[in-house]
Amino acid sequence: MSTDRLSLIFSALADPTRRAILARLSEGEATVNELAEPFDISLPAVSRHLKVLENAGLISRSRNAQWRSSKLEAEPLREATEWMDKYRRFWDASFIRLDAHLRKIQHDSKDPGVKQ
Amino acid sequence: MSTDRLSLIFSALADPTRRAILARLSEGEATVNELAEPFDISLPAVSRHLKVLENAGLISRSRNAQWRSSKLEAEPLREATEWMDKYRRFWDASFIRLDAHLRKIQHDSKDPGVKQ
DNA sequence: CGCATATTTAACACATCGGTTAATTAGCCG
């Protein structure tokens, strides 16, 4: 119960079928049947993947007659990226240089008497 | 078996305890006991979280006498961010403007006769 | 060696996940 948002997002992304569904949705909205087509799993299985994505906020859904259209909602991806950005200095070389630069600036300003 | 790498990474990140462990490791290497200290779960539980993180490539481990030290390895976070970047245009406003700009440039170059 | 400490492995319990098939619900249309 009460799983935090980030956990919901990451565990939604942990399944390859769900990531493929998101990829498909990045090309435009689609119905359940359309989304199911590339996979050889049953419709109910796809239906539940969509529910997981919806719970994570990664898709929204609308009804149009008997069809339910799914639409990509990328905000949670922003959120997840934001979380990872806290670690960016550990892998992004240019970020590491920026980091060092900022550190140097800070050091210099802490020692106002030091020339050069 | 043979779960793909991205799935391993995302499902490793899906657990709050594991994310907390990574946060702790961003401040420096630590032993299993040190990592376990903030949580009220057993040592074996922490040990298995570390194994999950190791399998995902998110940490590496070294032995020093009877202590095993864990070290953050951020490369998989780069990989995960890279995957999410494919969707960046769906949520990053400045990226959306860049996207529109690139689209325009491409359009212009497809029409060499058009001035301006 | 034998003990103490650090950590992992084994064995177990229980919940969740991802799939199935069968049944149900939702909405159009003749």
Next chain:
DNA sequence: CGGCTAATTAACCGATGTGTTAAATATGCG
């Protein structure tokens, strides 16, 4: 209404995940 199509829910199953406690393993040291 009755039937058709779209989609979800129910009931079930086996695998996996996360936790436990108890036992095993690894290493340093007196």
